Amino acid sequence: MAALSTIVLQLSPIFIGTLILLKILQLVKRKYELTKSFREFPGPKPHWLYGNMREVSGDLDGLLRTADYGAIYKGVFPVWMGPLDAYLNMAHPTIVKHVFSGSDPKDEFSYALMRPWIGDGLLLAGGRKWDRNRRMLTPAFHMDILKHYVKIFNESTKVLVQKWRENPGCVETFHHMSLLTLDSMMKCLFGHQSNCQLETVRPAYIQCVYDVSDLIIKRIMNPIHHYGFLYSLSDNGRKFKYACDTIHDHSNMLIGERRKLLEKEKPGSRNIDFLDILLSAKDSDGCGLSEQEIRDEVDTFMFAGHDSTASTLSWCLYNLALHPEYQDQCREEVQREWGDNTDLTWEDIHKLSFTFSCIKESQRLFPPVPNVSRCAEKNITLPDGRIIPKGMRMAVSLFALHRNPDVWSNPEEFDPYRFSEENTKTNAGSGNFIPFSLGPRNCIGQAFATTQLKVVVPMIVRNFRLTLDPSRPAEPEAMLILRSKNGLYLNITPL
Numbered sequence: 001m002a003a004l005s006t007i008v009l010q011l012s013p014i015f016i017g018t019l020i021l022l023k024i025l026q027l028v029k030r031k032y033e034l035t036k037s038f039r040e041f042p043g044p045k046p047h048w049l050y051g052n053m054r055e056v057s058g059d060l061d062g063l064l065r066t067a068d069y070g071a072i073y074k075g076v077f078p079v080w081m082g083p084l085d086a087y088l089n090m091a092h093p094t095i096v097k098h099v100f101s102g103s104d105p106k107d108e109f110s111y112a113l114m115r116p117w118i119g120d121g122l123l124l125a126g127g128r129k130w131d132r133n134r135r136m137l138t139p140a141f142h143m144d145i146l147k148h149y150v151k152i153f154n155e156s157t158k159v160l161v162q163k164w165r166e167n168p169g170c171v172e173t174f175h176h177m178s179l180l181t182l183d184s185m186m187k188c189l190f191g192h193q194s195n196c197q198l199e200t201v202r203p204a205y206i207q208c209v210y211d212v213s214d215l216i217i218k219r220i221m222n223p224i225h226h227y228g229f230l231y232s233l234s235d236n237g238r239k240f241k242y243a244c245d246t247i248h249d250h251s252n253m254l255i256g257e258r259r260k261l262l263e264k265e266k267p268g269s270r271n272i273d274f275l276d277i278l279l280s281a282k283d284s285d286g287c288g289l290s291e292q293e294i295r296d297e298v299d300t301f302m303f304a305g306h307d308s309t310a311s312t313l314s315w316c317l318y319n320l321a322l323h324p325e326y327q328d329q330c331r332e333e334v335q336r337e338w339g340d341n342t343d344l345t346w347e348d349i350h351k352l353s354f355t356f357s358c359i360k361e362s363q364r365l366f367p368p369v370p371n372v373s374r375c376a377e378k379n380i381t382l383p384d385g386r387i388i389p390k391g392m393r394m395a396v397s398l399f400a401l402h403r404n405p406d407v408w409s410n411p412e413e414f415d416p417y418r419f420s421e422e423n424t425k426t427n428a429g430s431g432n433f434i435p436f437s438l439g440p441r442n443c444i445g446q447a448f449a450t451t452q453l454k455v456v457v458p459m460i461v462r463n464f465r466l467t468l469d470p471s472r473p474a475e476p477e478a479m480l481i482l483r484s485k486n487g488l489y490l491n492i493t494p495l
């Protein structure tokens, strides 16, 4: 026995060394293949060690440089992530439309860190599972269901308005928008009254949703923590596990409560919501979702829905503060169309075309989801004949696409008239403007989010004058969503 352990001990360095050597050979082979495929895709020269990572990082310089490269290299160029790995970055509508019309899977490298939180829900699922679940969940966003949510969006925004009226002055807008969207998502999708906008001590679930997004961002920034085992031993790894466990417990609780309610209540006694559809949906074989699948979807929709909408709202308010003339125009439109009406309807919110143009123009310049990634399932032949080989990781920079000078004149200028009725067909068509992505894996919550935006922005401009705080300028930073590096501070004056 002792002899055997001595042999094992002696052989283990050889075994580990062989594994490391094989890994290195695999990476070198990948580097060779990538370099070969990139012959047709010129791009910026990579640093021998960092590649292009520093140039196209998520800060403002990196974002603007990505947009410049998009223009220089005709909308597609390689980005080296170090000496051995790279992906293709895309920022031209013709290329993006072509790639997104396929059903290539998500790039696991970019999304894997979210998996312990949101599991194999719609955002991360692939293949047949995604196809089946997407079909089953699409009815949850039908107009007849969305119409009822206008009242909830209205109520949640009234809570914010009241809060800001009592405490006007300088506010960190992103934080308030996050709480607002969490509050309304919980009410609309799960029938749950969290009161999170008012609680002085944040409920554990809300705190954990906050923490887990932050921790994912910190993990992305620390390559050592990309190794699951090392991360699980770290402080942040333990916090992440605790936050995920708390969120999962809460989701299980919501699901359990709804099941009990469904057993007791009379059918038709309340409006049907997302959770009802999750629990009752059946595929063509008559099979419903498993317990695990239901929980994954609850967590996925909370993740995918609240911060992206909060980002859109925050940047839109920022742009209106930056352009007081457009803010006044929105306010005039709201007063003209809504008068003193405070109980908004589905019809009311669709009357504000100029305000909606401002929302879209803000989404163009500050896309809430700044990057979307895919992995080529098979060779893709681009319209110009170039080939993206099977296995290539691809990222679409919505930030660069939306500022591509081949598509947009004066791309840096905030001009809501790009989305006026007469201009919108030319400007917003053909993959030029895709804040919700496009193709089969576009955002399932687009209509839900847009309905909410159409309630919240007008209600805020109707009640407050928004101005910038010159001492705390906002600076876009691409994380999972587009945030502001130092927070997004605005001065709020009640009207």
Ligand code: HEM
Binding pocket: 106, 122, 123, 124, 134, 300, 301, 304, 305, 306, 308, 309, 312, 368, 369, 372, 373, 435, 436, 437, 440, 441, 442, 443, 444, 445, 446, 448, 449, 450
């Ligand atoms: C303004 C707010 C929003 C923006 C800008 C936005 C944007 C996007 C984008 C760009 C994608 C594609 C992501 C990818 O391919 O990796 C996406 C997917 C998704 N979004 Fe949204 N989203 C918003 C709001 C929402 C809301 C409110 C919900 C839920 C109620 C939601 C649920 C989802 C889901 C589940 C997916 C995955 C869809 C699939 O792969 O089939 N989103 N969203």
